[in-house]
Amino acid sequence: TQLLEQSPQFLSIQEGENLTVYCNSSSVFSSLQWYRQEPGEGPVLLVTVVTGGEVKKLKRLTFQFGDARKDSSLHITAAQPGDTGLYLCAAPGGVNRDDKIIFGKGTRLHILP
Amino acid sequence: KAGVTQTPRYLIKTRGQQVTLSCSPISGHRSVSWYQQTPGQGLQFLFEYFSETQRNKGNFPGRFSGRQFSNSRSEMNVSTLELGDSALYLCASRPQSSYNEQFFGPGTRLTVL
Numbered sequence: 352t353q354l355l356e357q358s359p360q361f362l363s364i365q366e367g368e369n370l371t372v373y374c375n376s377s378s379v380f381s382s383l384q385w386y387r388q389e390p391g392e393g394p395v396l397l398v399t400v401v402t403g404g405e406v407k408k409l410k411r412l413t414f415q416f417g418d419a420r421k422d423s424s425l426h427i428t429a430a431q432p433g434d435t436g437l438y439l440c441a442a443p444g445g446v447n448r449d450d451k452i453i454f455g456k457g458t459r460l461h462i463l464p
Numbered sequence: 465k466a467g468v469t470q471t472p473r474y475l476i477k478t479r480g481q482q483v484t485l486s487c488s489p490i491s492g493h494r495s496v497s498w499y500q501q502t503p504g505q506g507l508q509f510l511f512e513y514f515s516e517t518q519r520n521k522g523n524f525p526g527r528f529s530g531r532q533f534s535n536s537r538s539e540m541n542v543s544t545l546e547l548g549d550s551a552l553y554l555c556a557s558r559p560q561s562s563y564n565e566q567f568f569g570p571g572t573r574l575t576v577l
Binding site for chain 1: 468497499505506507509512514519520521522554556563564565566567568569570571573
């Protein structure tokens with residue numbers, strides 16, 4: 352069974368600080384997604400990474416896919432209270448595009464004003 | 465384009481009862497997946513339907529079932545409710561040609577008393 356391990360589980364930092372959260376696995380993935388979920392709502396897709404070593408930027412958020420496509424990181428620069436939420440990584444659970452999507456348990460991020 | 469909709473948003477039931485939740489995917493999306501989200505277990509995959517057929521299945525007991533209609537709308541049913549079934553139930557749809565990106569509804573918050 353493929354698993355996605357996210358760390359840290361919880362992170363509380365001051366506004367303006369930088370942070371990095373991680374998504375790791377022993378399996379190779381064809382693609383990996385990051386989502387953000389706010390209380391009482393469903394997860395919202397932030398980005399998809401596909402190529403090993405790929406880096407994508409979304410304003411102050413930088414996503415990187417590991418060279419071996421087994422892990423990914425999300426770096427936030429100058430965090431703001433609006434970044435607060437649960438960050439989830441997800442990937443296909445098998446080698447086929449139609450395989451089920453598995454999720455990590457997430458990193459709960461709280462930005463203090 | 466309208467997003468994924470789920471009804472009802474909130475539901476309170478008692479042990480032993482059954483419940484049916486509904487999900488309407490984004491227009492044109494033929495795949496609908498269901499997830500159970502709890503604080504301890506995170507997002508757990510229930511099942512996925514594609515063109516009215518169950519394409520993938522998670523590790524939940526037979527009390528959890530689903531179906532999909534010809535218009536891609538989906539329902540999930542939980543029979544003989546247990547206290548542990550209290551959770552946020554999320555539905556997600558995905559387009560056929562994608563890197564497994566999913567679009568989530570707001571969820572149905574089920575409380576079992």
